[in-house]
Amino acid sequence: MSTEAIGIQRGLRLSGTLLTLGLVVELISLLWGKPLAFLLFAFIGGTLFLAGILVYLYSLVSAGG
């Protein structure tokens, strides 16, 4: 396997882990239904989601370059 492929796969693993955690947090916040749930969704779920997307996009761009 090439170094580039290993790099992409590492990026996918990290991104996937962050996105899965983000989705789990979002699901918990939706099931909770208290005012704090919105903060959980927006700040923790949102941060994990954004980080996961950015890592995924970076891994795509760095593979393309």
Next chain:
Amino acid sequence: MHLPSPDALLYALIVVSAVLIATIVIRPSITVSREGKILAFTAFLILPVLCTCWGASEHIERSKRTQFCLTCHVMEPYGLSLNVDDPAYVPAAHFQNHRIPVDEACYTCHTDYALYGGVLAKMRGLRHIYVQYLGTIPHPIKLYTPYNNRECLHCHLGARSFESNPIHMAMLDSLKSNATSCVSSGCHDTVHNVENLSHVKFWSPAK
């Protein structure tokens, strides 16, 4: 045919997205093929964006519900005041006669009917959460700004019951400019009055 609720669809979408992402994380080699790349793009970008936008929309809709506002202990007396058996209580009369949507009673009267009014209401909601958990809750609770007649006139202006009252029409300009307040100038000044709840009768809707 019984269709699943939007909530159930959202939960299912989140679970499916998480399972797809987990599958690619466990076996990243499937992304080597063209189909695998499309699957990864869908699982890592399209589905999470869809879930997050839908989830945010769901949270925003939930935050408008009366039950949501009343989950804070401090709001309980205000919820009780909606069932006071006295038509002089403005919120109770609106709530019990369904002049406002019962499920969104607080939001309907306490949002700003202006550009970005919904956004400002959400910002106030965040401030409420801050005060609830990290600040000091004032006693008694007061609005951050005086109640704007615009919120009353949003529904009442142009309504026959409002316009057939000569007092309303005589002072319409004053009402529109907030020079005279609907709720604090002596006309409709019995609002929540939570300090008097121990002395009033309550109406209970038929089940």
